[in-house]
Amino acid sequence: MDIFNLYSGVTKGNQFDSLLSKAIPKFESEQKSKPSDDRTKVHIKEETETDSEESTFDRLRKFLIHNYPGIQAFNVRNVVGDFTYTVYDEDEIKVEYCPAWEYIEIFGISEERYWSLNDIIKCC
Numbered sequence: 461m462d463i464f465n466l467y468s469g470v471t472k473g474n475q476f477d478s479l480l481s482k483a484i485p486k487f488e489s490e491q492k493s494k495p496s497d498d499r500t501k502v503h504i505k506e507e508t509e510t511d512s513e514e515s516t517f518d519r520l521r522k523f524l525i526h527n528y529p530g531i532q533a534f535n536v537r538n539v540v541g542d543f544t545y546t547v548y549d550e551d552e553i554k555v556e557y558c559p560a561w562e563y564i565e566i567f568g569i570s571e572e573r574y575w576s577l578n579d580i581i582k583c584c
Contacts (some may be wrong), residue, residue, distance in 0.1 A: 466554040516551040517573055520566075523555070524580045532563040535574045545562050 527547070538544070538558070544565060548555035553568040564581070566574060575583055 509561065515570065516553055519550065520548070520553055520555070520569070521577065524577065528557075528564055529580060530583060531581050533577070534563065534565050534584050535567070535569075536572070537565060537567075 542558045542561060544556040544558045545556060545565070547557045553566070555567075556565045558564070566577075577583060
């Protein structure tokens, strides 16, 4: 059963919440059971001792705090073809901005680091 069919016809908030609480764990377990495809993985540069005192991730955090606080963000490329342009490209970390929908896409950092940005931006 796909998520669309699961939610079609739901009108009341309580019904929706109930269905959502059942669908999310099922979806997450299905995602974990899928085999990994190396072609879809992003290769992330590991920081080394030779990096400057201020890490590349710290520079990214400062950039987001000053330029995009509270904006919605994704760590995957949009598939619908929204126009985006690069606003940050440093040390293999890239941030693209979509002015039409006001969101950013962040590439080149690990999943854990992406979610640690949730205090600055709205991670989706």
